[in-house]
Amino acid sequence: MGDEIPDEGNRKIIDVEYVEKDLPESKVRTVEKKLINPLILPRSGPNPAGHARVVTVTNQKGGVGKTTTVINIAAQLGLRGYKVLVIDADAQGNCATGLGVDKRLVKATTRDLILEPETAIQARHQTAVEGVHMIVGDRSLVGMDQELLRQLGRERRLIEALEPLSPHYDLILIDTPPSLGIVTINALVASQGLLVPVQTEYFALEGLAMLAGTIREVRNLFSPSLGVDGILLTMYDQRTLLNVQVANELRDTYGTLVIDPPIRRNIRLAEAPAHGVPIHLHDPTSHGGMDYLSVTEELVKRWGIDSE
Template sequence: MTGNSPDCRIIAIANQKGGVGKTTTAINLATGMAAVGRKVLVIDMDPQGNASTGLGVDRAHRALSTYDLLLGEATVAEARQETVVPNLWLIPSTIDLSGAEIELVDMEQRSFRLKTALAEACADYDYVIIDCPPSLGLLTINALVAAEGVLVPLQCEFFALEGLSQLLQTIDRVRGNFNPMLGISGVVLTMYDKRNKLSDQVAEDVRSCLGNLVFETVIPRNVRLSEAPSHGKPALLYDHRCPGSEAYMKLATEILRRMEAAVEAA
């Protein structure tokens, strides 16, 4: 646990490789959790702001953002916005966040800015989902320091495991230096194409390498998942019957079962 609240779980969704379905996972996992009654906050830590767009908050309506949160110029309560999904709030991102990496360098407790900002607010939510940028810089470090678990999306492609060791090393360093409770919540295989034998081979290789860390649920390659953000909606609202939406609903159920069973066992 992070020490923020005994009832709040903070999950960072991270992979320094781009295009692996990180933001799609953040949006739809959060929506799936909210759909079954959990109170969820999404924090968009990527300067590109795709999670914000995908949850229906356009750039003109991001007066306060993650940038303001990290610099201590806004609280979570001030920066958060309601989304199109009941029980789901968002702290949006703006392009200003791209400069935060430089501004944070000289700040006190630069790696703890997000953790500090969440300390009092976390009790208002059951889950906080942090969508990290495709890098291992200070923004991602802040997410890992604040989180109790890391969810890693892995694309079902030939180089799926390439770079994973670098992410795992970063997680180990954060655990050793800043956040001893940080663990890996799990690995989710994305963009799975059942028509492609390579997808099966990659899935088999990842499972043999990482074992039970890999979620049973696999996210298929699905055009409706790609279309949904342009309509400002999670796929679960855009087309709840498409294979991608059904998979993310199943993933949300699997993660809730795993995490809440672990809390009860503790």
């Protein structure tokens, strides 16, 4: 006969004795139920020394002016001599059109940047504005959630990819899709500050409450100093009572976080991309051109890059 197989059924399990001890009163933590105001948005922290400030333009709503804001603020900064890198993290890829980059000539995109961070340097393209480079987004960004599902550290891919690039720029501006997928999370994790375009219509505050929840989660898990650089009112029309009311409500709730002036509704902003140029090359004296100019001046101060 061979070795006896131990009979599982007869094995004894010896329990460790457990004696419950009363904790002294002083050690008992009183759990206070913290009431979190769903509308609170934390302010952002300072720039990392020697690196570009990374700012994500975000709002989970589509059509609020995110892409228009990225294109025109990046262009305005470029015209002022700043070095800016635009990263289009939206599958629609509209930043390329608006900044005069021919998508047919593009070989590496934001998808490559996230999947293979070492391609970062070659993935950049020159735009219609000197000093403004960009990494193009395209349809291949759809499906990234599935592709990264089993990857460890999948939220930190973009931050890794930006590491070698960021010493060469004053600002890295990221455009995002109107959804909270892995690509948007990568952008939030890589950022110091957020710029939030908001249309002054119903549900503006609901959208911001949702964003506040997202920021809280990202701060808890990844970057404790992530915060908001500014809320930008877009497509504003002072003749519309609802616009004025919502703008006032936003200013009452968020104070100086709301950037002045609002960006007025202006057809010139909507037509500029068809010409492959930002507003400051298309029609700088239009309402849209002047508003984005003022907003950029304010942001330059908030971003602490005005002394350069």
